[in-house]
Structures are given as structure tokens and as C-alpha cells.
Amino acid sequence: MVSGARLEVRGVSHAFALEKRALPVLQDIDFVAQPGEFVALLGPSGCGKSTLLRLVAGLEAPSEGRLLVDGAPVTGTDPSRTIMFQDPTLFPWRTVRGNAQLGPEARGTLAADAPRIEQALSLVGLASFAEAFPHQLSGGMAQRAALARALVNQPRLLMLDEPLGKLDSLTRLAMQRELAALWERERFTALLVTHDVEEAVLLADRVLVLSDRPARICADIRVDRPRPRRRDDAGLVALREEILALLGLAEAA
Amino acid sequence: MSATTLGARLAAPARPAPLWPSGWAAGLAWLGAAAVILLLPDADDLGRTAELGFLAATLGGLLLLAAIAAAVPALGARLAPLRAAGPWLLVLALALLAWELATAKLDWLPRPFFAAPQSILEVFTDDYARLGESVGRSLLLVLPGYLLGAAIGFLFGVAMGWSRLVGYWAHPVVRLIGPLPATAWLPIAFFAFASSRGASTFLVALASFFPVTVLTWSGVSAVSKSYYDVARTMGASPWFLVRKVAVPAAMPSVFVGLFMGLGASFSVLVVAEMMGVKAGLGWYMQWAQGWAAYANMYAALLVMAVMCSSAVTLLFRVRDRLLSWQKGLVRW
Numbered sequence: 001m002v003s004g005a006r007l008e009v010r011g012v013s014h015a016f017a018l019e020k021r022a023l024p025v026l027q028d029i030d031f032v033a034q035p036g037e038f039v040a041l042l043g044p045s046g047c048g049k050s051t052l053l054r055l056v057a058g059l060e061a062p063s064e065g066r067l068l069v070d071g072a073p074v075t076g077t078d079p080s081r082t083i084m085f086q087d088p089t090l091f092p093w094r095t096v097r098g099n100a101q102l103g104p105e106a107r108g109t110l111a112a113d114a115p116r117i118e119q120a121l122s123l124v125g126l127a128s129f130a131e132a133f134p135h136q137l138s139g140g141m142a143q144r145a146a147l148a149r150a151l152v153n154q155p156r157l158l159m160l161d162e163p164l165g166k167l168d169s170l171t172r173l174a175m176q177r178e179l180a181a182l183w184e185r186e187r188f189t190a191l192l193v194t195h196d197v198e199e200a201v202l203l204a205d206r207v208l209v210l211s212d213r214p215a216r217i218c219a220d221i222r223v224d225r226p227r228p229r230r231r232d233d234a235g236l237v238a239l240r241e242e243i244l245a246l247l248g249l250a251e252a253a
Numbered sequence: 254m255s256a257t258t259l260g261a262r263l264a265a266p267a268r269p270a271p272l273w274p275s276g277w278a279a280g281l282a283w284l285g286a287a288a289v290i291l292l293l294p295d296a297d298d299l300g301r302t303a304e305l306g307f308l309a310a311t312l313g314g315l316l317l318l319a320a321i322a323a324a325v326p327a328l329g330a331r332l333a334p335l336r337a338a339g340p341w342l343l344v345l346a347l348a349l350l351a352w353e354l355a356t357a358k359l360d361w362l363p364r365p366f367f368a369a370p371q372s373i374l375e376v377f378t379d380d381y382a383r384l385g386e387s388v389g390r391s392l393l394l395v396l397p398g399y400l401l402g403a404a405i406g407f408l409f410g411v412a413m414g415w416s417r418l419v420g421y422w423a424h425p426v427v428r429l430i431g432p433l434p435a436t437a438w439l440p441i442a443f444f445a446f447a448s449s450r451g452a453s454t455f456l457v458a459l460a461s462f463f464p465v466t467v468l469t470w471s472g473v474s475a476v477s478k479s480y481y482d483v484a485r486t487m488g489a490s491p492w493f494l495v496r497k498v499a500v501p502a503a504m505p506s507v508f509v510g511l512f513m514g515l516g517a518s519f520s521v522l523v524v525a526e527m528m529g530v531k532a533g534l535g536w537y538m539q540w541a542q543g544w545a546a547y548a549n550m551y552a553a554l555l556v557m558a559v560m561c562s563s564a565v566t567l568l569f570r571v572r573d574r575l576l577s578w579q580k581g582l583v584r585w
Contacts, residue, residue: 009254038285057486058486059482059485059486076488077485077487077488078486078488079487079488081486082487083486083487085479085482085483087479089479089480089482089483091480091498091501091502092579093501093502093504093576093578093580094501094578102483102484102487102489102497103487103488105493106484106487106488106490106493106497107487107488107504135578147436149487151489153487212356222526227345253347
């Protein structure tokens with residue numbers, strides 16, 4: 001078992017260059033995720049949450065500010081920081097197993113990691129679909145395959161970019177439960193981007209509520225409820241109302 | 254009815270219908286064509302009329318036998334591939350009949366510009382040695398030239414699609430020289446290569462190089478950025494991104510280029526064999542044209558068409574194996 005990484009985001013601002021004009025997307029984001037903590041980033045769509053994940057993953061460098069993982073600055077991508085996108089982005093020319101072994105293959109550790117690949121596939125319930133091609137999978141199965149592909153790399157920081165956003169509601173509920181169980185077992189640090197308030201409070205230890213673009217952290221809410229959590233937990237329901245009010249979406253009493 | 258007998262019924266493979274109407278029709282049509290060829294006198298003195306008639310009659314007889322055999326359950330399944338060709342076999346018999354009537358029997362189409370079917374058969378029976386050597390020589394020219402052009406085009410296309418710098422310099426050059434006709438290269442090819450073999454290989458290679466380059470390049474540049482992102486977060490090196498992401502994702506497009514390049518290579522054969530060779534289908538066609546032996550030209554053309562389509566079939570087989578993952582994604 002691998003311990004989670006400690007993530008420090010220090011005064012990070014980011015802007016996109018749009019035809020001579022800079023479009024600010026993130027403004028002075030500052031927080032720390034403790035090792036093994038599950039942090040949800042919640043905000044309106046298009047506010048820059050996904051951009052923050054791309055910065056943490058090392059796919060892009062921030063315009064301003066510093067990103068530190070276990071005290072070391074993020075300078076590029078690293079398999080210990082794996083991201084799972086909203087689309088499964090499986091390689092259509094590879095089978096499910098072929099997709100899952102992408103990371104070890106890229107690093108040349110295929111032989112050593114072979115047992116872990118099978119383990120990850122059975123963990124997400126796709127052992128019997130290892131030889132299937134992505135187009136033969138349902139949306140939920142494809143997202144599970146993408147999860148297996150991420151887990152094979154033994155991430156110490158797993159970034160989830162609205163991974164359940166495009167699933168039907170039943171599959172979504174099932175996968176929320178599976179994600180929670182998985183995190184409790186593996187205890188990696190998790191960073192979940194979502195615009196679903198219920199999902200955020202159900203899964204996370206902490207919910208960072210982001211404002212509209214350029215995104216700032218406008219609330220840091222601790223979810224102190226016992227696990228495994230129930231959707232109808234009174235504390236969670238109250239928290240949900242509180243967060244909705246922050247977003248200006250409170251239901252009229 | 255018990256469950257087991259129902260299961261057995263469902264499991265039985267679908268048997269083709271015992272009657273094969275297009276087989277009967279095709280067999281009779283070939284026999285009819287044979288009768289016309291053998292019984293109606295030729296308008297002029299032509300060789301190999303009897304042989305053509307016997308060939309058509311044999312084919313018609315075999316088709317009728319197959320149509321009878323199709324009624325036997327054990328043989329019916331084996332004849333399934335042939336059944337699919339039934340309508341085409343019928344149309345071919347009618348086309349041969351029309352051609353025979355318009356040329357050999359009624360003399361509607363002026364000779365020697367239009368050759369009778371038996372004249373073309375005569376070329377195969379009497380000039381097979383020279384024609385066979387030409388086929389061999391052409392294959393020895395087309396295959397290495399095509400493979401060379403395709404290989405260089407593939408590497409070039411990948412480099413253009415991957416590297417901005419290569420793309421910047423190569424793109425305008427490829428766009429400018431790609432569509433030039435092969436004949437425009439003759440002087441340079443003559444100058445640059447000592448042997449006529451080298452020069453003609455160069456022309457054939459150039460013909461396949463252009464489409465393979467352009468389609469590989471466009472395939473590689475169309476690869477979704479998120480595939481690269483996924484691989485990069487897992488520690489992929491740039492070389493891994495090229496080999497395991499860009500190239501496999503571009504393969505469907507590459508095969509379109511390989512297919513187009515094959516046609517282009519065959520069509521420059523005639524030009525490539527202008528350069529002092531003494532055998533080859535292109536050379537044979539030119540030689541036949543010089544002597545107004547149009548039947549020989551048509552015969553060589555027929556051989557070339559069969560060669561090209563066999564090569565395309567082979568290429569499709571390779572594609573079907575390599576790109577089987579596309580099944581279910583696109584209309585196959």
C-alpha cells in the first residue's frame with residue numbers, strides 16, 4: 001500500500017492567452033491537501049476547476065504561484081499523480097487490458113507490473129472484459145476501465161475530473177459508492193472536480209467552493225461525517241443546503 | 254415440443270435455399286453465349302473462335318452443375334461464396350455476348366481499334382511468353398518502388414505530423430511537388446540515376462510517396478490531444494507517444510494513403526517503363542500500340558487491372574487484420 005501525497009497549492013493564478021488578450025481563469029488559489037485527504041473542488045461549470053487539475057498533473061505550468069507535492073515543486077507529469085478525465089479517453093485500438101497496461105508499458109515495467117494490471121482489472125470488475133475493445137463497453141464500464149488504467153500506476157495523488165459527469169444516474173450512484181470504498185482502502189490523496197453538490201459532500205473530507213471565472217476559493221467546508229456515508233444523512237443534507245446557498249441556489253424556505 | 258428439440262432447432266445453422274435461380278440463369282447465359290460464338294459465323298477471319306466458345310460452354314456447364322449441387326444440403330453450404338457471385342456471373346455472360354456480337358459477328362465496332370474477345374484470347378494463347386515476362390518485370394519494378402515510396406512517405410508523414418519544424422518546411426514542398434505528373438520528372442530521373450531501373454523505380458516510388466505522406470501526416474495531426482495527455486500523465490516519453498499513440502491512431506488514415514498510392518504506382522508504370530526497358534506491361538502496351546496491335550494492348554491492360562486489384566485485395570486483408578478494432582466503430 002502506498003501512502004497519499006501532500007499537495008500544496010500556493011498563490012496559483014493562471015490565464016489563457018486568447019488572441020493578444022489574457023483570459024484569467026484561476027485567481028490566487030491557495031490550499032493544502034493533507035496526505036490521504038479527499039478534497040472536492042466544487043464550482044459552476046467553466047470556472048477553471050479542470051485547469052487547476054491540469055496544473056497539478058503537470059500538463060501545464062501556472063502563470064503565477066507554486067505547486068508542491070511532498071515539498072517538491074511540480075515541474076512536469078509524473079505517474080504518481082494520475083488524472084482521470086470526464087471522458088474515459090481509452091485508446092480504441094487497444095483492448096481493456098492493453099489500455100490498463102499503458103502506464104507500465106510507457107515506463108518499461110510491464111513484466112514487473114503484470115500482476116498489478118490483473119488486480120486493477122478485477123478491482124473494477126472488468127476481469128472478464130480484459131480482451132474487449134472500448135467500443136464494446138458501456139459508458140460505466142469504459143469509465144471503470146479508465147479507473148483501472150489510473151490505479152495500475154499506484155497514484156499517490158489521484159485527480160478525478162468530473163469522472164462520473166457523463167454517466168446515467170444509476171451507474172453514477174453505484175460508482176460513487178465504489179470510489180468511496182476504493183479511497184478508504186488505498187488512502188491516496190484524492191482531488192475531485194465536480195459540479196454535483198451531493199457528490200462532493202458524499203465523497204469528500206473537505207469541499208472547496210470555487211467562484212465563477214476567474215475562480216477563487218470562496219469557502220472551505222469540512223465534511224465531518226462518519227463513513228460509510230448515507231445519502232440521507234441529516235448532516236450531509238444540511239451541508240448540501242449550506243453549499244447551495246453559497247452558490248446562490250438555495251431553495252426558498 | 255420439449256425444450257431440447259427447440260434448442261436444437263435454434264442452434265441449426267441457416268441453410269441456403271435449395272434453389273439457386275441466378276446460378277441457373279448464369280449457367281444458361283454462358284451456354285447461350287457459347288452457342289452464339291460457335292454457331293454464328295465470324296464477319297472476318299479471326300483465330301481462337303472455337304476455343305473461346307468451348308471456354309464459355311465449359312463455364313456454363315460447371316455453373317449448371319453447381320446450381321444442381323446447391324440443392325444437395327451437404328454441398329449447398331460450401332457453395333455459399335459462389336452463390337453471392339451469381340448475378341455478376343450472369344451479367345458477365347451477357348456482356349461477353351454483347352461484345353462478341355458487336356465485334357466478331359456483326360462488325361459494328363471498327364477494328365483494329367476494338368478487338369474481338371477471341372482476339373484477346375489469342376494474345377494469351379500465342380504471346381504468353383512475352384506477356385508473362387512483362388508481368389514479372391513489372392512486378393519487380395512496381396513492388397519495390399511502391400514499398401520504398403510508401404515506407405519513406407510513412408516516415409515523412411509521421412515526422413511532418415509530429416514535429417512543427419519538419420511540418421513547417423516540408424508542408425509547402427510536398428504540396429507543390431506532389432501533384433506534378435510523373436512525366437515531368439523524366440529529365441531529372443534520367444539525370445539523377447545511372448540506370449534506367451533506378452530511374453523507373455524512382456518514379457514509381459514517387460507516385461506512392463505523395464498520397465502516403467499526405468494521409469499519414471493528416472492522420473497524425475488529427476490525433477486527439479487528450480490521448481497524449483493520458484499517456485503523458487503516466488510517464489510516456491516522446492518516442493512512446495509517437496510509436497504507441499500517434500501511429501496507431503493514424504493507421505486508418507495511413508491505409509487510405511497506401512490504397513491511393515497503390516493505384517498511383519500502377520498508373521505511372523507506363524511512364525516509368527518508357528525509360529529504355531525491354532519488357533514490362535507498360536513497355537508491352539506501348540510496343541503493341543506502335544504496331545497497332547490493339548488486341549495485345551487490351552490483353553496487357555486486362556492483366557494490369559487484375560494485378561492491381563489483387564494487390565488492393567491483399568492490402569485490404571492486411572488492413573482488416575490490423576484495424577479489426579475499428580469493427581463496430583465504422584461501417585465496415
